[in-house]
Amino acid sequence: MEDIISSILRTVVSYFVLMTVMLWIGKQVNSHTNYYNFALSVTLGSFIANMGFDTNLHFTPMLASFLALILMYFFFSLISAKSRPFRRWLSGQSxxxxxxxxxxxxxxxxxxxxxxxxxxxxxxxxxxxxxxxxxxxxxxxxxxxxxxxxxxxxxxxxxxxxxxYNQEIMLPIELIMNGSLVEKNFNKNYSRQWLYQELKTRNLQIKDIQYALISSNGSLFIDLYDDHLHSPLDVE
Known part of the structure; x- marks a missing residue:
C-alpha cells in the first residue's frame, strides 16, 4: 500500500513540476524547431516518467537532475540569443x-x-x-x-x-542579424558600401539594427532594436 501511495505522490509532484517548467519554456520545446529542443523534450519525458513511476530511484536526486537540465537549457538559450554561430551550432541550419x-x-x-x-x-x-x-x-x-x-x-x-509579371524571384538575403553584418551574403549588387550608404540616408547605425535583409522583391527591410511603439501588442 505504501508503494502505491508513494507512486501516486511522486506522479502528482512530477506532473506539477513539469507543468511549471512548460509554462516557462513550453513554446520553445513543443515547437521541435531544432535538434536541441527535440532532444530536450525526449529527455524531459524520460525524467518525468522515472520520477513518477520508478520507486527504486530516489525522488530528490532525480528532481535535482531535472532542474539542472532546465537551468542548462536556459543558460544555452541566453547564449544562443546573443551569438548566432553558437545558435547555428546548437540548433543546426536549413x-x-x-x-x-x-x-x-x-x-x-x-x-x-x-x-x-x-x-x-x-x-x-x-x-x-x-x-x-x-x-x-x-x-x-x-x-x-x-x-x-x-x-x-x-x-x-x-x-x-x-x-x-516578369519580375525575377530570389531568396531573401540577410545582411544584418543581431547588430552584426552577415559577411558571406554581400555581393557586387549588395555590397557593404551600398549598405552603409542606405543606412546613412536613414540616419542609422549597424548597432541599432536587429535584422536587415533584401526581400524577395529586392527591397531593403530593416527592423530596429527600438521600434518606437508606444503601445505594442502583448499577446501570449
Whole structure:
C-alpha cells in the first residue's frame, strides 16, 4: 500500500513540476524547431516518467537532475540569443534543396535526403510537378519550405500590375542579424558600401539594427532594436 501511495505522490509532484517548467519554456520545446529542443523534450519525458513511476530511484536526486537540465537549457538559450554561430551550432541550419528550379544533389547527399523524400514532401504541400518549384529549403524541423515560380503562385493584388509579371524571384538575403553584418551574403549588387550608404540616408547605425535583409522583391527591410511603439501588442 505504501508503494502505491508513494507512486501516486511522486506522479502528482512530477506532473506539477513539469507543468511549471512548460509554462516557462513550453513554446520553445513543443515547437521541435531544432535538434536541441527535440532532444530536450525526449529527455524531459524520460525524467518525468522515472520520477513518477520508478520507486527504486530516489525522488530528490532525480528532481535535482531535472532542474539542472532546465537551468542548462536556459543558460544555452541566453547564449544562443546573443551569438548566432553558437545558435547555428546548437540548433543546426536549413539546407537549400532546389535553387532556381535546379535540384542540388550535393546538398541532398549532405543531409541524406532522397528524391523520394523530396517528392513526398512536395506532394504533401499539393505540388505534384517539381517544375513548379523555384526554391525549396529543408528546415531543421524536417519540414520543406517552398517558393513557387511566379506563374504558379497564387494571385494577389500586386499581380494586377503588368510590370510584376516578369519580375525575377530570389531568396531573401540577410545582411544584418543581431547588430552584426552577415559577411558571406554581400555581393557586387549588395555590397557593404551600398549598405552603409542606405543606412546613412536613414540616419542609422549597424548597432541599432536587429535584422536587415533584401526581400524577395529586392527591397531593403530593416527592423530596429527600438521600434518606437508606444503601445505594442502583448499577446501570449
Amino acid at each position: 539546407t537549400v534543396i532546389i535553387d532556381k528550379g535546379k535540384i542540388l544533389e550535393v546538398n541532398m547527399k549532405k543531409v541524406r535526403f532522397t528524391l523520394d523524400d523530396l517528392n513526398q514532401l512536395l506532394r504533401e504541400q499539393g505540388i505534384f510537378d517539381i517544375f513548379e518549384v523555384e526554391y525549396a529549403i529543408l528546415e531543421v524541423s524536417g519540414n520543406l519550405s517552398i517558393m513557387k515560380k511566379t506563374q504558379y503562385q497564387n494571385i494577389s493584388k500586386k499581380d494586377f500590375n503588368p510590370n510584376n
